[in-house]
Amino acid sequence: MTVTLFIPCFVDALFPRAGISMVEVLERLGHKVICPEEIACCGQPPFNSGYWDEARTIAAPIVEKLHDAEVVVIGSGSCGAMIKKFYLELFAGTRHEAMAKQLSERTWEFSEFLVRKLGVTDLGAKFPHKITYHDGCHGLRELNIKLSPRALLGKVAGLELVEMKEDVCCGFGGTFAAKFPMISTAMGEVKIGNAVETGAEYIVSGDSSCLMHIQGLLSRQGKPLKTIHLAEVLNQR
Amino acid sequence: MSTFVSDFKERAAEKTGDLRLRQFIRTALRGYEVSRDKRKGAFQSWESARQAAAETKWEAINHLDTHLESLVAKLEARGTKVHWASNAQQAREIILKIVTDKKARSIIKSKAMTSEEIHLNHALEEKGFTVIESDLGEFIVQLRHEAPYHIVFPSMHLTRDEIRDLFQKELGDAPSNSPEDLTMVARRVMRQKYIQADIGFTGGNFAIAETGMISITENEGNARLTAALPKTMITLMGIEKVLPRFSDLALFLPMLATAGAGQPMTCYNTMYSGPRQAGEADGPEEWHVVLLDNRRTELLADAEQRDSLSCIRCGACLNVCPIFRNVGGHTYGTTYSGPVGSVITPHLRGLQDWKHLSNASSLCGACTEACPVKIDLHHHLLQNRRNASASQPSFFERLAYKLFGIVANEPRFWWLAKKIGWLTQPLQHAIKSSALDPAKAWTKTRDLPPQPRESFKDWWRNRK
Numbered sequence: 001m002t003v004t005l006f007i008p009c010f011v012d013a014l015f016p017r018a019g020i021s022m023v024e025v026l027e028r029l030g031h032k033v034i035c036p037e038e039i040a041c042c043g044q045p046p047f048n049s050g051y052w053d054e055a056r057t058i059a060a061p062i063v064e065k066l067h068d069a070e071v072v073v074i075g076s077g078s079c080g081a082m083i084k085k086f087y088l089e090l091f092a093g094t095r096h097e098a099m100a101k102q103l104s105e106r107t108w109e110f111s112e113f114l115v116r117k118l119g120v121t122d123l124g125a126k127f128p129h130k131i132t133y134h135d136g137c138h139g140l141r142e143l144n145i146k147l148s149p150r151a152l153l154g155k156v157a158g159l160e161l162v163e164m165k166e167d168v169c170c171g172f173g174g175t176f177a178a179k180f181p182m183i184s185t186a187m188g189e190v191k192i193g194n195a196v197e198t199g200a201e202y203i204v205s206g207d208s209s210c211l212m213h214i215q216g217l218l219s220r221q222g223k224p225l226k227t228i229h230l231a232e233v234l235n236q237r
Numbered sequence: 238m239s240t241f242v243s244d245f246k247e248r249a250a251e252k253t254g255d256l257r258l259r260q261f262i263r264t265a266l267r268g269y270e271v272s273r274d275k276r277k278g279a280f281q282s283w284e285s286a287r288q289a290a291a292e293t294k295w296e297a298i299n300h301l302d303t304h305l306e307s308l309v310a311k312l313e314a315r316g317t318k319v320h321w322a323s324n325a326q327q328a329r330e331i332i333l334k335i336v337t338d339k340k341a342r343s344i345i346k347s348k349a350m351t352s353e354e355i356h357l358n359h360a361l362e363e364k365g366f367t368v369i370e371s372d373l374g375e376f377i378v379q380l381r382h383e384a385p386y387h388i389v390f391p392s393m394h395l396t397r398d399e400i401r402d403l404f405q406k407e408l409g410d411a412p413s414n415s416p417e418d419l420t421m422v423a424r425r426v427m428r429q430k431y432i433q434a435d436i437g438f439t440g441g442n443f444a445i446a447e448t449g450m451i452s453i454t455e456n457e458g459n460a461r462l463t464a465a466l467p468k469t470m471i472t473l474m475g476i477e478k479v480l481p482r483f484s485d486l487a488l489f490l491p492m493l494a495t496a497g498a499g500q501p502m503t504c505y506n507t508m509y510s511g512p513r514q515a516g517e518a519d520g521p522e523e524w525h526v527v528l529l530d531n532r533r534t535e536l537l538a539d540a541e542q543r544d545s546l547s548c549i550r551c552g553a554c555l556n557v558c559p560i561f562r563n564v565g566g567h568t569y570g571t572t573y574s575g576p577v578g579s580v581i582t583p584h585l586r587g588l589q590d591w592k593h594l595s596n597a598s599s600l601c602g603a604c605t606e607a608c609p610v611k612i613d614l615h616h617h618l619l620q621n622r623r624n625a626s627a628s629q630p631s632f633f634e635r636l637a638y639k640l641f642g643i644v645a646n647e648p649r650f651w652w653l654a655k656k657i658g659w660l661t662q663p664l665q666h667a668i669k670s671s672a673l674d675p676a677k678a679w680t681k682t683r684d685l686p687p688q689p690r691e692s693f694k695d696w697w698r699n700r701k
Contacts, residue, residue: 007693007694009645011693012655012692012693012694013655013658013688013692013693014686014688014689015686016689016691016692016693016695016696019693019696020693020696023697035694035697037648037694037697037698038646038648040644040645040646040648040651041641041645043645045638045641046638046641046642048600048619048622049596049622049626049634049638050619050622050623050624050625050626050627051626051630051634051635051638052623052626052627054635054638054639054641054642055638057639057642057646058641058642058645058646061646137599137600137601137602137603138600138602140602141601141602141603141605141606142602166267167603168559168601168603169559169599169601169603171559171599172599173598173599173600173601174599176596176597176598176599176600177599177678177679178676178678178679179596179597179678180246180249180596180597181678181679181681181682182246182249182250182253182254183249183253183560183563183564183597184599185253185682185683186253186259186563186564187559187560187563187599188683190263190559190562190563212686213683215684215686216679216683216684216685216686217682217683217684219683219684220682220683220684
């Protein structure tokens with residue numbers, strides 16, 4: 001299968017290891033990976049701030065470029081939700097409507113693609129650590145992703161998954177983190193408190209943006225917990 | 238910046254800094270979640286119940302005109318006087334006229350968020366009437382001259398010790414901090430007030446179009462006494478509280494109890510169908526029902542967000558909301574706080590003044606998941622943001638997104654932006670969290686991730 005990999009902007013600039021791991025995992029499974037260089041961002045920041053015209057300026061070329069890709073895989077539940085769900089609203093009644101629908105149907109979040117489309121859970125990965133998993137809210141509630149990451153982690157040799165007591169948001173929320181930093185930080189503190197309670201060494205997530213927020217707080221507070229993207233865990237040999 | 242948003246931010250900063258209160262609220266709401274989940278398990282299918290409730294409310298709201306006509310005709314047939322209030326001022330005037338005509342002096346109230354919405358207590362007290370809240374939580378916040386903290390648990394932010402001290406100060410009696418003792422103190426004060434009161438004032442949880450009844454849900458029996466003892470009863474409720482059929486209560490009463498408080502059923506559910514009838518021994522001689530619009534019809538006209546009129550004011554969305562949990566109910570500065578308040582307040586009180594509540598959300602969707610009538614809450618927050626930006630865009634924000642669009646759409650610009658980011662990292666590090674730092678909002682409490690020299694796309698290009 002030819003997999004078009006959509007690399008979100010912050011993965012490209014800040015967390016390239018997550019993207020590289022996705023490429024390597026998919027290639028090891030025998031798929032051809034292509035990665036269109038002209039795509040930088042899904043357009044979610046302006047969309048979530050209410051600037052839909054500006055969001056369409058970014059999203060329209062993406063819809064045009066990708067709508068006939070065999071499959072599009074994206075390593076983020078948040079950007080995945082943007083493409084799979086919110087593009088339909090963003091382009092409703094425009095000339096891109098049909099293309100957006102086609103793209104939505106062909107787009108997969110990374111863990112969902114492996115488990116539900118390819119039917120693979122065991123990637124032969126080894127990660128001998130105690131971890132806890134953070135569900136990004138967009139992935140969890142817009143795309144109903146809950147089981148796939150756990151199915152994949154369940155097959156990683158040496159890995160012990162301890163769930164957190166609460167299923168709460170990490171407080172990132174895109175521009176929310178900068179517009180209301182006091183609330184965002186308070187939410188993040190609750191999240192890392194839950195994670196520390198599990199006794200895990202790593203917080204794993206399918207969303208680098210959440211991890212960026214969690215890691216930012218952990219580092220500032222001098223906590224030894226580390227964060228890592230699911231794809232990187234699955235790529236550990 | 239409008240004063241509404243700066244006040245909100247100021248209060249949010251203060252409340253998020255109160256770690257004790259945050260932990261206290263969180264523990265209380267964790268307890269709620271445990272009992273709620275247990276009660277949800279008693280439904281054959283909670284999800285089907287939500288779907289049925291959503292459809293019933295949708296039907297009720299889409300035929301609000303005929304349901305209201307039926308409700309009013311049935312109420313009037315049994316001697317109830319029905320009043321229509323287009324806005325808060327009219328509602329206040331109607332109620333003030335009734336209490337003045339009755340030459341009333343003292344009014345006892347059971348819990349009604351609509352009365353908060355129209356600022357009724359203030360209006361009554363200004364005219365010299367004595368108003369007593371009979372719901373224990375409302376009674377406590379009334380003694381503190383505060384608005385309710387939560388639409389269902391008005392005094393949940395107070396510890397037993399704080400309530401004991403308050404009773405000692407205001408009522409001169411508080412033997413201990415035990416809930417039983419404190420309740421007995423309140424009860425002794427209130428029993429006298431029931432007997433003295435000329436008017437009993439209530440809200441309403443559901444209005445049944447089919448039978449012309451108003452259903453009131455409560456745990457303390459205070460609404461029953463409020464309705465039973467005084468000679469005149471006044472009920473104020475929003476027009477959206479209509480349910481088509483009596484049998485709908487079979488779903489909505491346990492649902493309200495489960496979603497609202499994690500109870501199987503609320504202790505007292507009473508359906509009122511009229512004032513005292515000939516041959517009856519008790520009940521008020523007169524019953525006035527005031528039906529309040531106050532811009533609900535404007536929400537009804539909004540096809541996208543009409544479902545927010547389905548709200549049964551259970552508070553489930555507040556209880557699960559990480560924003561509410563961390564900033565608390567008073568921070569919002571609105572009658573209805575939490576997610577549903579953030580959705581409807583811009584419609585009820587003006588989009589530009591209240592749009593910040595829609596921005597003050599990570600859009601996590603926990604509210605939508607919890608809502609028993611399936612209001613699409615967090616997507617409505619997005620729509621409010623869109624509507625606010627479309628009607629009054631921020632010059633700088635729009636400019637920033639236009640520039641971002643140009644950079645994102647041109648690979649060379651995007652490459653350059655990353656390089657500049659990487660090159661200026663040491664400088665950023667040097668001014669981190671200072672007044673000079675453009676990323677101060679982030680770096681004041683959080684570190685920025687180190688940007689590697691090689692981006693993913695650099696790696697991809699080199700690899701090829």
